[in-house]
Amino acid sequence: xxxxxxxxxxxxxxxxxxxxxxxxxxxxxxxxxxxxxxxxxxxxxxxxxxxxxxxxxxxxxxxxxxxxxxxxxxxxxxxxxxxxxxxxxxxxxxxxxxxxxxxxxxxxxxxxxxxxxxxxxxxxxxxxxxxxxxxxxxxxxxxxxxxxxxxxxxxxxxxxxxxxxxxxxxxxxxxxxxxxxxxxxxxxxxxxxxxxxxxxxxxxxxxxxxxxxxxxxxxxxxxxxxxxxxxxxxxxxxxxxxxxxxxxxxxxxxxxxxxxxx
Amino acid sequence: xxxxxxxxxxxxxxxxxxxxxxxxxxxxxxxxxxxxxxxxxxxxxxxxxxxxxxxxxxxxxxxxxxxxxxxxxxxxxxxxxxxxxxxxxxxxxxxxxxxxxxxxxxxxxxxxxxxxxxxxxxxxxxxxxxxxxxxxxxxxxxxxxxxxxxxxxxxxxxxxxxxxxxxxxxxxxxxxxxxxxxxxxxxxxxxxxxxxxxxxxxxxxxxxxxxxxxxxxxxxxxxxxxxxxxxxxxxxxxxxxxxxxxxxxxxxxxxxxxxxxx
Numbered sequence: 001x002x003x004x005x006x007x008x009x010x011x012x013x014x015x016x017x018x019x020x021x022x023x024x025x026x027x028x029x030x031x032x033x034x035x036x037x038x039x040x041x042x043x044x045x046x047x048x049x050x051x052x053x054x055x056x057x058x059x060x061x062x063x064x065x066x067x068x069x070x071x072x073x074x075x076x077x078x079x080x081x082x083x084x085x086x087x088x089x090x091x092x093x094x095x096x097x098x099x100x101x102x103x104x105x106x107x108x109x110x111x112x113x114x115x116x117x118x119x120x121x122x123x124x125x126x127x128x129x130x131x132x133x134x135x136x137x138x139x140x141x142x143x144x145x146x147x148x149x150x151x152x153x154x155x156x157x158x159x160x161x162x163x164x165x166x167x168x169x170x171x172x173x174x175x176x177x178x179x180x181x182x183x184x185x186x187x188x189x190x191x192x193x194x195x196x197x198x199x200x201x202x203x204x205x206x207x208x209x210x211x212x213x214x215x216x217x218x219x220x221x222x223x224x225x226x227x228x229x230x231x232x233x234x235x236x237x238x239x240x241x242x243x244x245x246x247x248x249x250x251x252x253x254x255x256x257x258x259x260x261x262x
Numbered sequence: 263x264x265x266x267x268x269x270x271x272x273x274x275x276x277x278x279x280x281x282x283x284x285x286x287x288x289x290x291x292x293x294x295x296x297x298x299x300x301x302x303x304x305x306x307x308x309x310x311x312x313x314x315x316x317x318x319x320x321x322x323x324x325x326x327x328x329x330x331x332x333x334x335x336x337x338x339x340x341x342x343x344x345x346x347x348x349x350x351x352x353x354x355x356x357x358x359x360x361x362x363x364x365x366x367x368x369x370x371x372x373x374x375x376x377x378x379x380x381x382x383x384x385x386x387x388x389x390x391x392x393x394x395x396x397x398x399x400x401x402x403x404x405x406x407x408x409x410x411x412x413x414x415x416x417x418x419x420x421x422x423x424x425x426x427x428x429x430x431x432x433x434x435x436x437x438x439x440x441x442x443x444x445x446x447x448x449x450x451x452x453x454x455x456x457x458x459x460x461x462x463x464x465x466x467x468x469x470x471x472x473x474x475x476x477x478x479x480x481x482x483x484x485x486x487x488x489x490x491x492x493x494x495x496x497x498x499x500x501x502x503x504x505x506x507x508x509x510x511x512x513x514x515x516x517x518x519x520x521x522x523x524x
Contacts, residue, residue, distance in 0.1 A: 110518045110521055111516055111518060112516075113508070113511060114508045114509075114510045114511060115510070117510060122518075123518075123521070124521075125521070126521040126522075126523060127521060127522070127523070143511070146444075146445055146507065146513060147445070147513075147516075147517060147518070148410035148411075148414065148445055149410075149414075149517065149518075149519075149522040149524055150518075150522070152410065152411075152522075152524045153521070153522050153523045153524055156523070156524060157523070170507070171479070172441075172444050172479060172507075175437060175440050175441055175444075175479070176441045176444070176445065178437050178441075179434075179437055179438045179440075179441035179442075180441075182408075182434050182437075182438070183408055183409070183410055183438065217433070217434060217437070245408065245432070246375070246376045247376075248376045248377070248379060249375060249376060249405070251408060251409075254373055254374075254409075255409060255411065256372045256373060256384075256385075256409070256411075256412075257411075259372055259385070259386075259387070259388040259389060259415070260388075260389075260411040260412070260414075260415050261388060261389070261415045261418070261419070262411055262414045262415055262418060262524070
């Protein structure tokens with residue numbers, strides 16, 4: 001199985017330009033699963049909840065999902081990307097997965113970062129795992145990586161690959177994603193963005209270095225801090241079914257749930 | 263508060279030699295808390311459960327605890343070390359804490375590594391936190407670091423410093439302890455050993471690089487892979503009471519316990 005990520009700099013507020021860029025970038029790619037950054041169709045900074053709502057779309061009814069479904073079908077790859085999702089009067093910071101067969105799955109970010117708390121509703125989905133046939137996949141968005149319970153919930157329910165669209169401004173995720181991979185023995189695809197955004201007095205610089213980590217912690221690919229990159233790695237997702245870190249230590253069977261108080 | 267660690271190479275099976283070495287090394291040290299490696303009074307490899315039992319002692323009734331209590335009193339520092347602990351007919355891979363006032367606390371390793379499963383009983387203590395007055399301390403032993411639930415249990419119950427006596431042969435703990443520190447916003451003292459041990463056809467090489475990590479992930483000190491080192495760092499343990507990674511993100515209050523299924 002070939003998995004990959006696209007690291008790039010979205011244009012703030014210009015959904016059409018970002019979709020065109022994504023379509024150009026992924027057309028001709030040979031992969032089974034490609035992960036894009038968080039909020040990569042809209043950019044990250046919104047002046048208000050109303051602006052976030054205006055740029056959000058229903059999933060899968062909106063035009064962004066239509067474009068992504070066509071791209072997924074044409075490029076013959078499942079795609080995971082971040083976008084603001086409208087659900088009734090609620091707006092979520094969402095990760096969406098579409099398959100070449102047109103199936104959609106969605107995850108609403110559970111742990112909101114800083115001013116996202118003013119813009120989005122807190123995710124309501126208990127870390128769903130999606131069975132794509134050859135592999136089970138989970139999604140987290142950016143700051144979710146800080147909470148080991150999130151990745152644990154996904155992997156205890158069978159996720160072999162964690163797709164992690166991100167807009168990182170802190171340094172922690174690159175280290176944490178290695179730990180998340182090894183403590184759960186899963187593949188981890190961290191798709192971060194590059195560039196910066198300014199809104200009023202606030203400027204955020206995003207730090208790239210997107211990476212794919214193997215269940216044993218090896219970095220299979222890593223992007224630079226600044227440049228646009230499309231990276232792929234060939235993996236055997238069955239490796240993530242084996243939770244043994246030694247012949248006598250299965251990381252899931254060795255858990256002491258009788259002793260934890262969390 | 264000054265905390266530290268002693269990285270060294272224990273002599274297999276020679277408790278008296280190891281205690282003498284520890285006393286020589288810590289005498290004259292100025293610190294409030296020093297952490298030593300796992301099983302550092304006996305060495306790591308035992309040929310059988312009987313041999314482990316023979317080298318184990320009751321805590322705090324045995325001579326090792328008596329020596330450590332005297333050292334703690336004389337050096338005016340709390341000491342955490344690893345030793346095999348006898349409790350009735352059970353033998354635990356234990357971390358013991360003694361204070362200059364002669365108070366003892368003990369933790370029994372919960373997650374046993376490889377052939378330790380033949381030698382020791384599984385720990386029965388639900389990750390106790392010990393209040394030393396100026397600071398609350400928890401202990402984990404080596405392989406426990408793989409399980410985020412262990413450190414989470416300690417820190418949710420107030421531990422500001424996690425003392426982590428280890429005999430590491432895998433590469434993961436150095437990365438994982440940084441993640442454990444930042445995801446829980448605690449200080450982490452990883453005291454690893456150096457050297458190698460051979461028993462029959464089995465040889466284990468221990469990989470040093472003991473380190474103290476701050477709640478923001480900074481490495482305050484790090485030892486070399488091979489040499490004996492006594493390292494200290496001045497810390498403000500109150501930093502570990504503040505769980506905010508941003509002004510609007512408290513890592514404990516932001517947990518979504520309504521969504522986790524672990």
